[in-house]
Amino acid sequence: MKVYAVEGLRAGMVVGRDIVDEQGNALISTGTTLTKEMIYGLLDRPIFSVYVEEEDPVVGVPSKENLLDDDYLNCYEWVYQQLEVIFDGLVQRGEFSANALxxxxxxxxxxxxxxxxxxxxxxxxxxxxxxxxxHHCLHVGILAGLMGRWLGWSVLDQYNLVIAGLFLDIGKMQVPKEVLEKQGKLTDEEFEQVKRHSQYGHDLLAGTTLNANQDIMQGILQHHERCDGSGYPLHLKKETISRFGRILAILDMYDAMASDRIFAKRRSPFDVFATLYDDILDGKLDTEYGVLFIKHLCHALNGNWVRLSNGEKGQIVYLDESRVRSLPVVQTEKGEFIDLNKNRDIKVECILTANEV
Structure with missing residues (x-):
């Protein structure tokens, strides 16, 4: 029998001892063959190691299998297509289908x-x-669903936060494309045009059934407000920014920096976390929501493949979630472990897609 970190588990492994929760209740019994779904479930719990009856046949080398889940991919692509239709209908023709949403x-x-x-x-x-x-709006909607669950909100509040995330940047469809996709620094006038997108989005949705839900409407209008009053469009301070606005500000920043854009390449999530935390310390982002997001997302990044600054690829196998600025331990394709907290000469450049792995 061998002990594996949860992040090192693979579908097909056989549990050597009961896996129990915080109260000592058995979650998965001895002798159970692990599935992907079981492993994903364990990643969301404070369980760090599991006894396995037999060693993985590729011990010492991280697996590159099962990086994409077909069910998830199919669901994502279907929702993306439907959301694109809703956006086009609302912006181009002023039509909004509550049934489609x-x-x-x-x-x-x-x-x-x-x-x-x-x-x-x-x-x-x-x-x-x-x-x-x-894609960005869908990502923010997904992250909003995770935040709602991490906060223990009611299902209704979770749903409303997701909807606010899905529509937060629809107003950008009314900003000239050449401005949105410009490479290089925007002029002051161009930046003012971009800054109007949150008001544009709010105004677009004001003529729909969503206007009756002030949580959603305030979240869309306020997702660029900052707790110190330095945001836009209304320069609100923390006590006057809605909870949806404060949460969406964090999710929007994270995905914008961690994803590929026409004018900028995606950044390492850990660089993004550092930027978010600096903004928390500077009083721009909400402390409670920001710290909770970083800690939970760090946990969720376990198992992802990354490109390192030394040119190697590796898999995140451990993160100390007790420290907001913690960096991961990465296992390279050769099976070597690099603790990026100790080896500061090497950094994570970005999370790799399945195709890049």
């Missing part, structure tokens, strides 16, 4: 797309073609 927010889709650590690994692992704006 309801189909997107079906419980099955909601549960599939916002499924803990699985969701984070999948949106990083999949190759995304089409509109960056729609």
């Amino acid at each position: 309801q189909r997107i927010m079906d419980e099955k889709n909601f549960n599939e797309l916002c499924d803990g650590a699985k969701a984070v690994s999948q949106i990083h692992n999949m190759r995304q073609e089409g509109s960056y704006l729609v």
